[in-house]
Amino acid sequence: MTTEPTPTVEPTPTVSDDTASDRPPTSVPDGATVEACPYCERPFPTDRLRALHLGERHADRLTPEERATFEETEDEEIDDLFVYHLKVVALIVLVVMGLSYVYAFALA
Numbered sequence: 001m002t003t004e005p006t007p008t009v010e011p012t013p014t015v016s017d018d019t020a021s022d023r024p025p026t027s028v029p030d031g032a033t034v035e036a037c038p039y040c041e042r043p044f045p046t047d048r049l050r051a052l053h054l055g056e057r058h059a060d061r062l063t064p065e066e067r068a069t070f071e072e073t074e075d076e077e078i079d080d081l082f083v084y085h086l087k088v089v090a091l092i093v094l095v096v097m098g099l100s101y102v103y104a105f106a107l108a
């Protein structure tokens with residue numbers, strides 16, 4: 001009986017270095033002004049999105065100004081997300097109350 005060598009499995013990197021292959025396809029129209037990341041040159045439509053990208057992907061290389069901008073932008077993002085969650089909960093409550101109201105009349 002021959003034993004075949006077991007294939008070696010390369011470990012999968014767990015930390016992405018934001019290479020071009022793991023980015024979504026981006027199309028920038030000619031003449032459009034974009035905010036580009038100074039570290040990986042990825043284009044963003046707004047400065048807010050670029051600031052969030054910098055804090056998420058390049059946190060170890062940020063300047064103090066970039067870090068302050070990221071923290072301020074992240075706070076705004078958290079507030080916007082909280083308001084969005086309130087709207088979703090309100091919508092769910094309205095749907096449940098509406099269905100309960102209709103169901104109560106269907107039983108009567």
Ligand SMILES: [Zn+2]
Nearest residue numbers: 037039040057
């Ligand atoms: Zn970048």
